[in-house]
Amino acid sequence: MNGRPEGIAPEIEARPVVLEMDNVTHFFGSLRAVFDFDLTLRHGELVGLIGPNGAGKTTVFNLITGVYRATQGDIRYKGAGLVGLPSHEIIQMGIARTFQNIRLFSNLTVLDNVRIAYHPHSGYGLVDSVLHTKRFRAKEAEMAEQAQEFLEIFGLGERRNDIAGSLPYGLQRRLEIARALAAYPRLLLLDEPAAGMNPQEIDELMDLIHFIRDRFDLTILLVEHRMRLVMNICEWITVMDFGEIIARGFPADVRKDPHVVEAYLGRQAVEIR
Amino acid sequence: MLRRMRKSTVYFIAGGLIIFVVIQLLLSLGILNNYWRGIIFWGAAISMVALGLNLIYGFNGQFSLGQYGFYAIGAYASADITYRWVHSDPSGIVVVLFGSLLTLGLYVAVTAFLRRFYGVTVMARFTFYILATILAFAIAVAGLVPLLGPAVNSILQVLPAAISRQIVFFVALLGGACLAGIASFLFGIPVLELGSDYFGIATLGFTIIVKVLLDNTDTILPFPEMKGARGMIGIPQWTTWPWVFASLLLVILVMRNVLHSSVGRAIVSVREDERAAELVGIDAATTKVLAFVLGSVFAGLAGGIRAHDLAFLHPQSFNFIQSFNPLIIVVFGGLSSMTGTIITGFFWIFLLEGLLRLYLPEGFETWRLVVYPLVLLVMMLLRPEGLFGRYEIPFLRRVLPPLPTKTVEIQEEAV
Structure with a gap:
């Protein structure tokens, strides 16, 4: 099978x-951002995608989620083609993502951030909301309850009425993951979840990632810069440089791979150990 | 029943009733003369337009200068219906009402049809919808008028004149609002794809187009009764305080209920971050069209109210310069504050057309156009968030679901 290590x-x-x-x-115009990329994820895997700055990792995420339309090639989620679909339809199929730079709805409350992600599953339409039908009230109560449950899992239950932008950085990251998971995705794409975190926060994050994978039965693809996180939690890793895959394998092997050391770890190997 | 309602709802109903009764009494007893009556009705109409704009700009983040265009469509369409009716021609009712219904039906069909394809471009989508619209109105004009016209006429003639008049007026308001909605839908599909600023310019263009068309209703368009740039006269003056009050109340309630629902949260999320909204699964394009159409329907309804109060329509009053008025009101009252928009709407007309017009010393009447820009300047310098900021009266405030009692215990064991 393509796109997997031996x-x-x-x-x-x-x-x-x-x-x-x-x-x-x-x-992008004549710039080749991603070239001949292949990747296959099986259910329940936790896989890392690493590479130096500008290697094209985030572009891969944007291609999957329909922000960009792939110039060439095929992307399939559970067998269904994704290329050419608008983002919201891809998300509704069961893919969720977070962003490198947090993109919460920062003027809205914590609860609303999560409830907005429920919107595609709200189960009532415009007419119900205008007339405040029984269905509206039932679904609305259900949604609030679900959102509350979610926030409690992520330790945000008490802060649900706070404005999202006013939360401390670590909690904003947490909220972003909570929002991504709210619509019950099967595949979660995490774009540099540890960016800007201190070592202790990274430890917590690692626990959190393991926890959500088991709890929500997820497959996770992770883009990351912080080697400690990637090496510790990913089952296998794909390494990119200049848009191409330069190595693929288990963390221990990748660390020793000469291409990777040259492209990436060479400078940072000291930092890891 | 009363016990189950929220306190804020009770207060809102009580306050609404008091306002309704007091103004109705003042009007019936003749304490408020026709001039002040006009000011109140105008204030209500402008508040409705501004509420629509607040939904589009304040809550959905799309900067629109086109609201006066939809206001004009609503005004002229409803005026034409009643004008024709008083001249014993029911074709206006048939064409606008049944044409709109037919259009909506065809839209549902077209939407279902287009859903079967992936990657339909915006222009293709637009073409389908505009063809559906043309088809529906062609059927209405050519087929339904001879078919339903006599029937509608005879039914309305059988009823007592006072009742049929109210029915015709209702249909006229509804028709005006529907037409404004259809126009905004057709305009919104291609144009809302543009970013916010570009959208603003495009809507400005729309207002200008509408004004130019209205200038030429008797030459380019086949509506000699609208009399082009000379202005439409002979519109029955049917707007009464109950109609004004009911329309404004309807607009407020619809807007409030939509905003307090999941749909409303989706609308606001698009304002906050369109990209992020799409990436949590919200169909941003549809949401924008929805807010735009709803806001424009409000404007169309307001147009009908205004037309049947003034009994005279002139294209110049729908000039693009005028289309800045609702924008000023929305910003002045506070973006995304319904309360602010309603109060400022009334205040605006009251000040500009009421107080300043009457009480500026003789020969200085035009100075009101100097006073209000100064007020705006001072306002923007001292309170840029608008008079009311984000304040809402309790009834319009969003109610947060109650915190479950178990929260506190769980909180302690969470990470």
């Missing part, structure tokens, strides 16, 4: 495919 345990290889990217290439 030597993954057969029971994992037997699981259904969640995300498949085949020969994906993307150009």
Whole structure:
């Protein structure tokens, strides 16, 4: 199978495919941002995507979520093609993502941030909201309850009426993950979740990522700069440089790979250990 | 029943009733003369337009200068319906009402049809919808007028004159609002794809187009009764205080209920960050069209109210310069504050057309156009967030769901 390292345990290889990217290439004008990228994720995996600045990691996320339309190649989620679909439809299929620079609705309350993500599943329409029908009240109460439950899982229950922008940085990250998970996705794309966090916050984040994967039965793809996080929690890793895949494998192997050391870890190897 | 209602709802109903009764009494007893009656009705109409704009600009973040265009469409369409009716021609009712219904039906069909394809471009979508509109109104004009016209006429003739008049007026208001909604839908599909500033310029263009068309209603458009740039006369003066009050109340309630729902949260999320909204699964394009159409329907309804109070329509009063009025009101009252918009709308007309026009010394009447820009300047310098900021009266304030009691215990064990 393309887009996977050798030597993954057969029971994992037997699981259904969640995300498949085949020969994906993307150009910005004449700049080749991603070239011949392939990746296959199976259910329940936690996979890392690393690479130096400008390697094209976030572009890969943007291609999956329909922010950009891939110039070439095929992206499939559970067998359904994603190329050319608008973002909101892709999200509604069960993919969720967070952003490198937090993009909360920062003037709205914590609760509303989560409730907005429920909107596609709200179960009532404009007429119900104008007339305040029974259905509206029932669904609205249900939504508030669900959102509250969610916030409590993420330790934000008491701050639900706070304005999102006023939360401390770590909690904003947490809220962003909560919002992404609110609509019950199956695949979660985390774009540099540890950016700007201190070591202790990173430890908490690692626990959180493991916890949500088990609790919500997720497949997770993670873009990250912080080696400690990636090396510790990812089952396997794909390394990109200048839009191309330069290595792929288990954390221990990738760390030793000469291409990777040259492109990336060479400078940072000291920092890891 | 009363016990189950929120306190704020009770206060709102009580306050509304008091205002309604007091003004009705003042009007019936003749304490307020026709001039002041006009000021109040005008204030209500402008408040409705401004509320619509607040929904579009304040809550959805789309900067629109086109609201006067939709206001004009509503005014002229409803005026034409009643004008024709008084001249014993029911075709206005049939064309606008049934044409609009037919259009809506075709829109549902077109939407269902387009949903079967992926990647339909905006212009293709627009083409389908505009063809549906043309088809619907062509059917209405060519087929429904001879078919339904006599029937509608005879039904309304059988009823007592006072009742049929109210029915016709209701249909006229509804028709004006529907037409404004249809126009804004067609205009919004391609144009809302533009970013906010570009959208603003495009809507300004729309207002100008509408004004130019109204200047030429008797030459380019087939409506000799609108008399082009000379102004439309002979509109029955049917607007009464109950109609004004009911329309304004309807607009307030609809807007409040929409904003306090999931749809409203989606609308606000698009203002906050359109990209992020799309990436939590919200269909930003549809949400924008929805807010735009709803806001424009409000403007169309206001147009009908205003037309049947003034009984005279002139294209010059729908000039693009005028289309800044609702914008000023919205910003002045506080973006995304309904309370601020309503109060400022009344205050605006009261000040500009009431007090200043009457009480400036003789020969200085035009100075009111100097006074209000000064007020604006001072206002923006001293209180840029608007008179009311984000304040809402309790009834219009969003009610947060009650905190479950278990929260505190769980909170302690959470991370």
